[in-house]
Amino acid sequence: MNIQVPKPQPGILMPKPVMDALLPMHVVVDTRGAITQTGPTFAKMAGQQEVLGRPMMDVFSIRRPSGIKTFDALMQNADQRLSLCLQQAEHLPFRGVILPLPDEGGAVLNLSFGLSFARAVADFSLTLSDFAATDQTIELLYLNEAKASTTRLSEHLTKRLQDANAVAHEQARTDVLTGLSNRRAMDDELEHLMSCRGQSFTLMHLDLDLFKQVNDTHGHAAGDAVLVEIGRILDYELRRNDFPARIGGDEFLIALRPAQSDAIVSRIAKRLIARIEEPIDLGEFTVQISASIGIASTSAYAKRPSVEQLMNDVDEALYEAKRNGRGRHSIFKPSAENAVAPLDDR
Amino acid sequence: MHGMINRAFQGFLVDTYGRDTWDEVRSVAQLRFPDFEAMLRYEDKVTLDCFKAATDVLHKHPNALLEDLGTFLITHEPYAPLKRLLRFGGSTLSEFILSLDELADRGRMAMPDIEMPEIEVTQGAEASFRIKAEWALPGVGPILLGALRAMADDYGALATLSLDGFDGARECIRIDVFDMAHSEGNAFVLGEMPA
Numbered sequence: 001m002n003i004q005v006p007k008p009q010p011g012i013l014m015p016k017p018v019m020d021a022l023l024p025m026h027v028v029v030d031t032r033g034a035i036t037q038t039g040p041t042f043a044k045m046a047g048q049q050e051v052l053g054r055p056m057m058d059v060f061s062i063r064r065p066s067g068i069k070t071f072d073a074l075m076q077n078a079d080q081r082l083s084l085c086l087q088q089a090e091h092l093p094f095r096g097v098i099l100p101l102p103d104e105g106g107a108v109l110n111l112s113f114g115l116s117f118a119r120a121v122a123d124f125s126l127t128l129s130d131f132a133a134t135d136q137t138i139e140l141l142y143l144n145e146a147k148a149s150t151t152r153l154s155e156h157l158t159k160r161l162q163d164a165n166a167v168a169h170e171q172a173r174t175d176v177l178t179g180l181s182n183r184r185a186m187d188d189e190l191e192h193l194m195s196c197r198g199q200s201f202t203l204m205h206l207d208l209d210l211f212k213q214v215n216d217t218h219g220h221a222a223g224d225a226v227l228v229e230i231g232r233i234l235d236y237e238l239r240r241n242d243f244p245a246r247i248g249g250d251e252f253l254i255a256l257r258p259a260q261s262d263a264i265v266s267r268i269a270k271r272l273i274a275r276i277e278e279p280i281d282l283g284e285f286t287v288q289i290s291a292s293i294g295i296a297s298t299s300a301y302a303k304r305p306s307v308e309q310l311m312n313d314v315d316e317a318l319y320e321a322k323r324n325g326r327g328r329h330s331i332f333k334p335s336a337e338n339a340v341a342p343l344d345d346r
Numbered sequence: 347m348h349g350m351i352n353r354a355f356q357g358f359l360v361d362t363y364g365r366d367t368w369d370e371v372r373s374v375a376q377l378r379f380p381d382f383e384a385m386l387r388y389e390d391k392v393t394l395d396c397f398k399a400a401t402d403v404l405h406k407h408p409n410a411l412l413e414d415l416g417t418f419l420i421t422h423e424p425y426a427p428l429k430r431l432l433r434f435g436g437s438t439l440s441e442f443i444l445s446l447d448e449l450a451d452r453g454r455m456a457m458p459d460i461e462m463p464e465i466e467v468t469q470g471a472e473a474s475f476r477i478k479a480e481w482a483l484p485g486v487g488p489i490l491l492g493a494l495r496a497m498a499d500d501y502g503a504l505a506t507l508s509l510d511g512f513d514g515a516r517e518c519i520r521i522d523v524f525d526m527a528h529s530e531g532n533a534f535v536l537g538e539m540p541a
Binding site for chain 1: 383452457
């Protein structure tokens with residue numbers, strides 16, 4: 001049993017402490033393949049006392065290249081990439097390379113973790129100092145953990161997006177016919193406005209007059225065309241900051257932000273009604289409708305009202321307007337004890 | 347600003363001061379959604395508005411709030427994976443401090459588009475360090491101060507840390523390590539994948 005010994009080459013022999021620091025997973029064998037020296041990390045894994053002096057072929061199983069059963073056969077494959085494992089830990093394959101040493105020095109085998117690195121460091125309780133300062137395995141471990149964390153986050157996000165998408169259809173926020181916001185969008189907007197302390201706003205409830213007659217006389221297509229026109233009017237007449245929504249058949253809610261004085265609100269209401277009363281050309285015929293508007297402002301109350309309170313009061317104002325005949329508007333006045341002293345341009 | 351950073355700030359406020367405080371901050375900052383999403387991006391203005399709102403709502407000095415945030419990121423149990431990733435930087439506190447040079451690259455390895463502070467570490471006397479950090483937003487100094495104090499505890503080292511002025515746009519910290527093994531610290535096992 002003898003291994004081919006290379007001719008002496010220029011180079012250095014490394015003392016064990018240097019080998020340990022540079023190659024902490026090395027194994028030195030003598031010419032017959034018995035283990036004579038191990039690096040500290042390898043010793044930690046295999047057990048220093050248990051492997052020293054033993055034939056390396058009893059300690060390792062060589063997987064690739066296949067069919068290698070003897071030390072001589074292994075040395076025929078010196079310089080090649082090996083896949084091998086400890087016989088006591090067959091689930092953790094190493095990568096390795098073995099090279100003969102000059103002057104009957106035997107051979108040195110160096111090992112690294114292949115793709116089993118994550119399991120290996122866990123099973124053998126390895127620490128940062130078990131790796132050579134130049135070893136990138138630490139970075140692989142770091143990346144492996146970072147990837148696990150970010151993958152979890154991505155999975156959470158994907159799950160939430162799926163859930164959100166499932167309810168999105170039920171939660172559409174746009175009225176398909178007019179392109180205005182719908183009831184749900186208005187509810188959200190009101191909730192948001194109420195939760196912003198110090199954000200005052202005026203709410204207008206607009207109800208079309210004579211709309212039912214258009215539907216009855218000219219059919220639903222004509223009614224829809226009228227609603228589209230109303231949507232266009234609201235979109236055109238209101239400021240960018242205002243928030244109009246179609247909340248039912250011929251009912252609209254408009255939030256003016258911030259709240260406006262009674263004088264300005266009256267002007268806006270009159271202008272909207274005047275525009276709506278203009279004859280609407282539907283091609284073969286024209287129709288004429290009108291609108292009634294109820295109005296309430298958060299700034300009129302001494303104590304900030306709830307959304308329900310405000311909706312009740314704006315509805316009351318709308319009935320008041322309707323009672324006075326079509327094409328009118330009415331502004332809700334809180335009872336004396338809940339009203340602030342009237343001020344212009346509040 | 348990366349959602350992860352916004353989300354961390356939200357988590358800090360919710361866990362330290364309660365959901366009500368977060369809702370108030372959200373309201374003051376005019377945030378139109380209940381939670382930040384860690385895997386999305388947000389305008390820097392959103393982050394700044396939230397931070398400003400938090401200092402107003404809590405009546406806290408910005409630096410004090412940022413330092414608490416830094417400590418929170420290291421000591422709060424749900425963020426243990428982050429602390430673990432940082433511990434990969436070195437097996438001792440000094441090694442770790444010197445590895446902060448690589449923090450930005452490390453962060454980008456984990457998340458390519460996250461804003462990481464660019465850090466330069468200089469070693470003065472044997473165990474005395476000066477850190478210069480620059481980030482997308484101001485305030486990285488106090489955050490690092492809180493985080494590094496907590497890391498020193500985690501390593502079981504005795505060290506003093508203080509803000510050390512500015513170097514141009516960079517915020518500086520001075521660290522003096524007196525005893526690397528003052529207490530046991532927390533063990534760091536490489537192969538301990540958090541669940």
